[in-house]
Amino acid sequence: MHKDLIKFVRKEFNSEEFIPLHIPTFKGKEKEFLAECIDSTFVSSVGAYVNLFEDNLSAITKTKKTIAVVNGTSALQVGLRLVGVKKDDEVITQALTFVATANAIAYNNANPIFLDVDRDTMGLSPKAVKNFLEEFGELREDGCYNKKTGRRISACMPMHTFGFPVHLDELLKVCQDWSIPIVEDAAESLGSEYKGKPTGGFGEVGGFSFNGNKIVTCGGGGAIVTNNIDLGNRGKFLTTTAKQAHPYEYVHNELGYNFRMPNLNAALACAQLEQLNGFIDNKRELATRYKTFFDSKGINFRTESEDTKANYWLMCLELNNKNERDLLLRETNNSGVMTRPIWQLMFRLPMYQHCQIDSQENAKFLEERIVNIPSSVR
Structure with missing residues (x-):
C-alpha cells in the first residue's frame, strides 16, 4: 500500500521531488x-x-x-x-x-x-x-x-x-x-x-x-x-x-x-x-480523491461529520494500530513524501504533567493511529 500511496501522491502533486505536508499558494494579488x-x-x-x-x-x-x-x-x-x-x-x-x-x-x-x-x-x-x-x-x-x-x-x-x-x-x-x-x-x-x-x-x-x-x-x-x-x-x-x-x-x-x-x-x-473559497474547493476535491483511493485499500480516510463542512486543512488517515502508523510514517518520509503523526498528548509534556485529566480513552486511541498526509492546494 505504501508504494501505491507514494505513487498516488506524486501524481496528484505532479512532482518527483520532496512533497511537504502543506505549503502556501500565492496565485492572487x-x-x-x-x-x-x-x-x-x-x-x-x-x-x-x-x-x-x-x-x-x-x-x-x-x-x-x-x-x-x-x-x-x-x-x-x-x-x-x-x-x-x-x-x-x-x-x-x-x-x-x-x-x-x-x-x-x-x-x-x-x-x-x-x-x-x-x-x-x-x-x-x-x-x-x-x-x-x-x-x-x-x-x-x-x-x-x-x-x-x-x-x-x-x-x-x-x-x-x-x-x-x-x-x-x-x-x-x-x-x-x-x-x-x-x-x-x-x-x-x-x-x-x-x-x-x-x-x-x-x-x-x-x-x-x-x-x-x-x-x-x-x-x-x-x-x-x-x-x-x-x-x-x-x-x-x-x-x-x-x-x-x-x-x-x-x-x-x-x-x-x-x-x-x-x-x-x-x-x-x-x-x-x-x-479562500477556491483553496477550500481545491482541497475538498483532493479529499474526495484521497477517500476513493483509501477506500479501495480498506483504510479509514477521515472525513467531515454530519452537519459540518470541513476545510480539510490537514488531511489524515486512521490506521489500525501504532505499528501500522509507524511503518507508514517511516516508508513515506524515507521516500520523500512528508507525513506526520498527530501531536503528542499535552499531559505527556513536562510542563503539563501536573494538570488534571480524565480517562483520555479516545485521545489515546487517536494518538496511536492518526497520520497527516500531503494536503496542499495544487
Whole structure:
C-alpha cells in the first residue's frame, strides 16, 4: 500500500521531488498588494490593509469585530483574558491539540484541564465536559469552581482539529448550564462550517492563525473574532499596548501587549483571503480523491461529520494500530513524501504533567493511529 500511496501522491502533486505536508499558494494579488503597501510606507502596525483585513475576516466569519494580531497563539492568549481568565484559574480544553492551545492558557498564569475528545471530530467532547463538571463542578455566585482544586473554571477552549468542527451545539449547552464562556481555538478551521455557520463565531471569542502552513497565510499572523463589540474594542486596546487615545501623549493605563499585525503582513493576508473559497474547493476535491483511493485499500480516510463542512486543512488517515502508523510514517518520509503523526498528548509534556485529566480513552486511541498526509492546494 505504501508504494501505491507514494505513487498516488506524486501524481496528484505532479512532482518527483520532496512533497511537504502543506505549503502556501500565492496565485492572487499578493505581489500587487505588497507593492502598494511598500509604496505607502505604512509597513508596520498601522495601515489600510490592517483595517481591510479585519473587515474582510469579519465578513468571512460572520462576526461583528476582528482584531488583527501577530499570531494565533497571541489571539488565544488575549481571547482568554477577554472572557475573564485570571491567574490561578482553570480552563477546560483538550489534550489532543497543538501545544499553542495549552500555552495560551499558561501565558495567562492559568491551569489547563485536559478532557477527552470525540473520535469522529477529534475535538473536545461535550460528553466528556459534561461528565467532568457533574463530578467536579460547583456553581457559585461568581461562576463555576472545581471541587477538587478549589479553583475557578473560567473558560472552555475547544480546538477544531485539522479543520473538523467539534459538536458545538452540545458543547455550548453544557458550558451555558455551567456558566463557562467558550473561546474557540479556530486556528486550523478558517472556512469550516458547523450547521452552515463559520467556525470561530460560536463562542464569546474565537482565535485564528495565519502561519505559513495554514490554508490562508501572511507568513505570520493571527486574529481574534467576536460578536461582542465591547470585547472586541477591549481586545484591540490590549493588543496595541493598552495605549489610550491622545493626539501626542503616551498614556498606558494597564498591562497590554505589542501583538499588532504589521500592515505588510495584512496586505499579504488580504490577497490570500480573496482566494479562500477556491483553496477550500481545491482541497475538498483532493479529499474526495484521497477517500476513493483509501477506500479501495480498506483504510479509514477521515472525513467531515454530519452537519459540518470541513476545510480539510490537514488531511489524515486512521490506521489500525501504532505499528501500522509507524511503518507508514517511516516508508513515506524515507521516500520523500512528508507525513506526520498527530501531536503528542499535552499531559505527556513536562510542563503539563501536573494538570488534571480524565480517562483520555479516545485521545489515546487517536494518538496511536492518526497520520497527516500531503494536503496542499495544487
